Amino acid sequence: MHRIGCRFHGGIKLRSVFRIAWLFLLSGLTVTAGFAQLTSQPAQEVQVIEMTAKKYEYSPSPLHVKRGGKVQLRITALDRTHGFKINLSPDGSDKKSDLGLIFSSNNNDDCFKLEKGVPTVVEFVARTPGTYSFHCCNRCGIGHGGMKGQIVVEP
Numbered sequence: 001m002h003r004i005g006c007r008f009h010g011g012i013k014l015r016s017v018f019r020i021a022w023l024f025l026l027s028g029l030t031v032t033a034g035f036a037q038l039t040s041q042p043a044q045e046v047q048v049i050e051m052t053a054k055k056y057e058y059s060p061s062p063l064h065v066k067r068g069g070k071v072q073l074r075i076t077a078l079d080r081t082h083g084f085k086i087n088l089s090p091d092g093s094d095k096k097s098d099l100g101l102i103f104s105s106n107n108n109d110d111c112f113k114l115e116k117g118v119p120t121v122v123e124f125v126a127r128t129p130g131t132y133s134f135h136c137c138n139r140c141g142i143g144h145g146g147m148k149g150q151i152v153v154e155p
């Protein structure tokens with residue numbers, strides 16, 4: 001009777017040792033996974049999009065990008081100097097402070113000058129879904145006022 005009791009206790013102990021070991025293993029895995037997620041964050045996916053500008057249009061337009069991702073536009077003017085200026089808040093938004101496109105550089109709200117034949121890099125994070133209009137901001141001729149395009153950030 002006594003021996004059986006001991007064996008019973010032994011069984012419990014052994015089981016809890018296994019359980020603790022298992023918990024250690026699990027928490028180790030969780031920490032590893034969490035760490036991997038943290039370290040993979042800077043290597044955020046960049047959507048590189050080649051774009052052209054000429055009298056009096058941008059191509060492609062409208063262009064679609066994924067929400068949350070970093071977008072890198074490489075815009076080349078084909079015929080002469082043009083410009084690129086994009087609204088940072090989506091069309092229809094009444095708050096101009098409602099920034100949906102986040103620029104890391106400080107020339108965010110400026111006019112990017114597009115020299116003929118030289119790709120200009122425009123980089124931002126597409127934070128909020130919506131349609132963002134851009135236009136030419138460098139007088140380029142009679143149709144300059146109608147030289148526009150749109151970037152659509154998918155929900």
Ligand SMILES: [Cu+2]
Nearest residue numbers: 082136140147
């Ligand atoms: Cu233009």
